[in-house]
Amino acid sequence: MMRVASYNMRKAIGTDRRRRPERTLEVLRELDADVIALQEADRRFGSRASAMPLSLIEEHSDYKPVPLGARSGSLGWHGNALLVKKHVEVIDKELVHLPSLEPRGAVLADLKVNGMELRVVGMHLDLSGLWRRRQAHAILAHLDARDGEPPTVLMGDLNEWSVRGGCLREFGHRHRIAECGRSFHARRPIAQLDRIMVSEALEIVESGAHQSATARKASDHLPIWAELRPL
Template structure:
């Protein structure tokens, strides 16, 4: 079994409007996932360095970041990052360039967990429904053109408030994972954070991580799924 979480950390800015990356790491410790897909993991301005300082990630968590190396000091690509635990081997990774009017991207990582291969896609899609659908189709096209096929989990903040739209695009060949409302963290009503899985993955459990820390650390709550590959 593999536990995977997805979390829009809002650049580690807590409800008191202060940047508190240590709180994000505490929440990841509460969840205990093998793999975490982050959104808004980089600062918004300046050099757009990681919102979680590199030394803090190394010294205060079991995770290491998949090294996309697109920008010095960043742990991902346009705020999308993949963190893996000690039992996860990184096989291959690449950033995905998305059509957009503002900076957006997605990330792909192939990993091996306890002898099983898994492909991950992390994303944070546009506020515009038209651009969300273009981005979803671009991601699906990238998956179609990969040199091999692996069981695949897609996750992230899709910014989709209603059914249809990009959810329909992803759902044509991937099964949606049953999650609950995760936005806004103080009073969640929106199901903006989503996961999809391809054939070859069985979802055993899934949900939203509710804790006092999580309610105050970001405007999103983390979502998670426990899966079996194969």
């Protein structure tokens, strides 16, 4: 069994408009997932430093960032980052360029979780439906081009308001989509913008949106999670 999660942390700015990285970290601790895909993990301007100080993560949680090496002081790339429990082995990692009008990308890591190899992709897709579909094609093509076919988890903020259409149709041809429920807006969720999708080698045992009091304040998105096991 393993637990994965995805969280658009909104640069650690809560629904009270205050930037409180300690509060964001508390949500991550509540999730207690083996692997977490983050979106909007870095500040948007200037040096684009991590919205959560790296020292805060290392000293006050069981997590470590996958070292993407995209920019000094940043947690991720184009805001996308992957955190893993400290016992998880990082075998390989890669930045995935996505077609877009504004800078967009995805992050990929090959991991060993509880003795099992796992490929994880974290993403934050475009607001435009046309570009989302193109980005889905790019991610799937990139997966096809990589060596091996380990069990794979794709997760992130897809910005897809449709329940089954749009880019979900592209991903759904070869992946199961977890029923995590509505995650946006955190105070009163009305849309399933955040998604976890898995390859056929994985079973989705349980999934949902994390709705603690802290999570409802820490971002405008609720984090989502899924319990998985190999078939």
